[in-house]
Amino acid sequence: xxxxxxxxxxxQISIHTDNILPIIKKWLYSDxxxxxxxxxxxxxxxxxxxxxxxxxxxxxxxxTPKIQITCNEEAKTLTISDNGLGMDAxxxxxxxxxxxxxxxxxxxxxxxxxxxxxxxxxFGLGFYSAFMVANxxxxxxxxxxxxxxxxxxxxxxxxxxxxxxxERSDVGTDIILHLNEDSLAYLKExxxxxxxxxxxxxxxxxxxxxxxxxxxxxxxxxxxxxxxTDEEYKAFYKTLFPTQFSDPLFWxxxxxxxxxxxxxxxxxxxxxxxxxxxxxxxxxxxxQVFVSDSAKEVVPEFLNLLQGAIDCPELPxxxxxxxxxQDPYVQKISKHIVKKVADxxxxxxxxxxxxxxxYWEDIHPFxxxxxIQHHEFYDKVKDIxxxxxxxxxxxxxxxxxxxxxxxxxxxVLYCSNKDTxxxxxxxxxxxxxxxxxxxxxxxxxxxxxxxxxxSDTKYVSVDAAVMDHLLDTEAESSEVVDPETNKSERDAxxxxxxxxxxxxxxxxKVESLKSQDLAAVLVQDEYMKRMxxxxxxMKSGNAGLPFGDETLVLNSSHPLIKALxxxxxxxxxSEIRGEICQHVYDLARMAHQPLSGMPLxxxxxxxxxxxx
Ligand code: ADP
Numbered sequence: 001x002x003x004x005x006x007x008x009x010x011x012q013i014s015i016h017t018d019n020i021l022p023i024i025k026k027w028l029y030s031d032x033x034x035x036x037x038x039x040x041x042x043x044x045x046x047x048x049x050x051x052x053x054x055x056x057x058x059x060x061x062x063x064t065p066k067i068q069i070t071c072n073e074e075a076k077t078l079t080i081s082d083n084g085l086g087m088d089a090x091x092x093x094x095x096x097x098x099x100x101x102x103x104x105x106x107x108x109x110x111x112x113x114x115x116x117x118x119x120x121x122x123f124g125l126g127f128y129s130a131f132m133v134a135n136x137x138x139x140x141x142x143x144x145x146x147x148x149x150x151x152x153x154x155x156x157x158x159x160x161x162x163x164x165x166x167e168r169s170d171v172g173t174d175i176i177l178h179l180n181e182d183s184l185a186y187l188k189e190x191x192x193x194x195x196x197x198x199x200x201x202x203x204x205x206x207x208x209x210x211x212x213x214x215x216x217x218x219x220x221x222x223x224x225x226x227x228x229t230d231e232e233y234k235a236f237y238k239t240l241f242p243t244q245f246s247d248p249l250f251w252x253x254x255x256x257x258x259x260x261x262x263x264x265x266x267x268x269x270x271x272x273x274x275x276x277x278x279x280x281x282x283x284x285x286x287x288q289v290f291v292s293d294s295a296k297e298v299v300p301e302f303l304n305l306l307q308g309a310i311d312c313p314e315l316p317x318x319x320x321x322x323x324x325x326q327d328p329y330v331q332k333i334s335k336h337i338v339k340k341v342a343d344x345x346x347x348x349x350x351x352x353x354x355x356x357x358x359y360w361e362d363i364h365p366f367x368x369x370x371x372i373q374h375h376e377f378y379d380k381v382k383d384i385x386x387x388x389x390x391x392x393x394x395x396x397x398x399x400x401x402x403x404x405x406x407x408x409x410x411x412v413l414y415c416s417n418k419d420t421x422x423x424x425x426x427x428x429x430x431x432x433x434x435x436x437x438x439x440x441x442x443x444x445x446x447x448x449x450x451x452x453x454x455s456d457t458k459y460v461s462v463d464a465a466v467m468d469h470l471l472d473t474e475a476e477s478s479e480v481v482d483p484e485t486n487k488s489e490r491d492a493x494x495x496x497x498x499x500x501x502x503x504x505x506x507x508x509k510v511e512s513l514k515s516q517d518l519a520a521v522l523v524q525d526e527y528m529k530r531m532x533x534x535x536x537x538m539k540s541g542n543a544g545l546p547f548g549d550e551t552l553v554l555n556s557s558h559p560l561i562k563a564l565x566x567x568x569x570x571x572x573x574s575e576i577r578g579e580i581c582q583h584v585y586d587l588a589r590m591a592h593q594p595l596s597g598m599p600l601x602x603x604x605x606x607x608x609x610x611x612x
Contacts, residue, residue: 008164032132032183036192037199039080039175041289042127043067044203046084046173050144053085063171067207069196071187076179078133078186083172086143089151089163096127096139096153097161130175131157133183140166141173202288219288221263221311225253237267240283240309246270249359252344254310254337262333264310266303266341268363280305287313297325298333302370302377303341310337335376342380349384357394360386368446378453387436390415390425395436397450401457404434414438414447415462423518424462431514435462463523490556493565497552500581507551510561519560520588523551552588560584 047065054061068081087095130137135156142150150168155161168174177186185191193209200207202219220228220236234247248267256262266282282295282304288311295310312333325331345367348356367385371378382397389395395403400412413428415421416438425435438444447459487495494508513521554561564580567573 010160010162032129033195034199035129035132035177036195037289038126038129040067040069040196040200040203040207043080043082043084043173043175044200044205044289046082046086047205048084050083050085050171053144065205067203067205069192069207069209071189071192071210073187076184076187078177078179078192079174080177081172081174083170086141086148086171086173087139087151088143088145088148091143092139092141092151092153092163127175130177133179133186134177135180136178138176138178139173140168140176142166142168142171144171199290200288201290202285204288219285219309219311221253221255221265221309222288225255228253233265233267236265237307241281241307244269244307248307249362250344250348251308252340254340256336260329260332260336261313262310262336264308266306266308266310266337268359269305269307270362281307283309284315285309285311286315287311291315298330299337300334300370300374302366302373303337305366306341338374338377339380342377345381346384356384357386360394365442368442372446372449382450382453387414388439390429390435390437395434397457400434400436407433410457412436412457412459413462414459416444421461421463424521426517427513427521428462430517463521489565489568492568493554493561496564496568497554497581497585500578501585508554509551510554510556512557513553513555514557516555516557516559518555518588519558519584520552520554522588523553552585554584 044067047067051061051065063083066083068079070079070081071077072079137155137157139153140150141153142148150166151163152166153161153163179186189210189212193212193214196207196209196214197216201215202217203215204217206213206217207215216239220232233251233253237248237251238244247270249270251265251267254262254264254266264282264285269280280303281293282299283290284292284295284298296304298310298312298315299306314329315333316327316329345356348359364386367381371381371385384396386394386396387400389400397412401410404411413433413435414437415425415435418425418437428435438447451457451459490510493510497508498504498506556562556565560580561584564577564584567577570577
């Protein structure tokens with residue numbers, strides 16, 4: 001039923017907020033582009049509602065749903081028109097005059113003291129965001145209801161409004177914004193097009209700016225994954241990230257209807273050669289309307305290097321960010337995404353190992369970082385973590401353990417510096433022992449983390465200990481004891497080294513090693529060894545901590561050591577003996593020079609890794 005409201009009348013909105021305009025400006029100023037999103041979303045809702053009603057009533061719509069945006073430079077107006085269900089005077093009264101104002105007031109009360117003002121971009125103050133850019137807003141609308149009369153409404157941003165009859169004859173709504181002086185940029189079609197494609201590119205209704213339809217309407221994520229080709233995935237990646245040169249490595253298509261609604265595509269970008277911290281970007285949509293170019297609240301931090309888009313129609317957008325992370329629905333989504341990423345990685349590993357190995361170069365840092373951060377992720381991917389092996393090729397830890405079980409039981413030998421530890425690796429190889437290479441600096445920390453998760457498996461650096469299996473236990477031990485000093489030959493040689501090198505604290509052992517390549521090796525306590533690796537990783541200034549309590553193992557099977565032993569007590573040879581001693585130590589020491597100029601952060605690690 002129509003009331004007298006179709007006659008020209010003036011009235012006052014009954015709320016306590018005296019002037020909505022300054023408030024809206026104050027709160028929304030930083031992000032005033034979003035008025036486009038709000039008004040276009042309202043237009044889309046109106047179209048949607050009209051469609052739904054006509055379907056329900058078995059009527060066929062005679063008009064093609066469309067949103068038309070018109071810039072009028074002369075009149076300085078921007079008009080957003082739709083052929084949705086329109087409003088009658090009662091509805092304007094109810095939805096525009098009352099609810100919007102009181103909604104704004106409620107909003108202000110709720111968020112007045114909050115630091116997190118960015119939230120406003122999420123809030124959807126809706127129609128009234130128009131006052132961020134306009135001094136005067138008009139609505140010209142005709143409801144689809146039979147016998148409805150067209151109405152005009154105008155408001156200059158105060159609580160005063162004016163409502164009157166309109167001449168309009170087609171169902172739908174025009175929102176006419178008389179732009180303020182600061183907002184004349186919105187008279188340019190290019191600028192409006194940019195914003196429409198930012199916020200409403202994937203809205204499933206035609207949107208024209210001037211003469212041109214500007215939106216795409218069909219985001220790939222709404223399709224069933226089985227119907228999408230690789231080429232389409234790659235092309236869509238380019239649509240989302242037009243400045244991206246290389247194709248993504250692989251992707252995950254999220255498509256859940258139950259128990260929650262989540263759609264989207266997450267891409268693993270190619271990081272090689274073009275690494276930067278801002279690479280990751282997951283756009284967030286709510287029913288195909290762009291909400292934010294960060295999905296921080298929904299996607300766990302370690303996946304922030306992924307790119308793509310997710311559409312969460314049920315996401316509660318009108319709460320603050322920190323609150324959002326606590327939301328059970330958000331937590332469910334987040335868990336689901338982690339699971340999907342892990343499943344996809346496992347699938348790739350199983351189905352195409354060699355391809356997976358090539359991706360590994362690019363993705364390992366965030367997988368490792370993710371494992372450290374996320375227990376469930378760790379559990380799901382721990383068996384597909386790859387290391388390159390001294391046997392050639394790559395290996396996972398379970399594969400390594402099963403191959404080396406007999407010789408090493410639950411030990412994993414690793415080399416953290418291929419250049420300086422090559423002698424140790426060779427020693428192991430000579431004895432048929434496999435070594436894994438830790439290539440990136442994050443790995444030292446990662447290995448420690450793996451041990452904390454699975455304490456049965458021990459990771460041992462090749463230079464951290466000369467292990468039993470490197471010692472030649474069958475070699476004749478020459479425990480000749482000097483009757484004068486009551487010292488064994490071995491102890492005497494050890495003391496001699498300490499004295500010559502002026503290193504009281506050093507432990508010197510004489511052992512016969514299986515390998516005859518090395519005269520001596522310096523070994524270090526595993527803990528000290530890791531501290532040293534970590535200090536390099538953290539770039540603590542003194543790259544490589546002081547060596548700590550070192551142990552020098554002299555190889556009694558080596559000719560140099562044999563010679564040293566035979567020269568004992570020969571006064572003529574004391575000088576040369578001293579020189580050999582220093583030389584043996586220097587050689588052993590050389591294998592322990594830490595690298596300089598190592599990386600700082602995970603991203604530096606990545607970068608470093610590429611170079612390395
Ligand atoms: P919200 O969209 O969050 O409900 P708004 O302030 O944007 O809040 O809009 C208030 C109401 O005004 C809408 O719910 C709708 O009923 C009505 N409305 C706004 N724009 C239109 C439009 N273009 N066509 C029809 N009704 C509209």
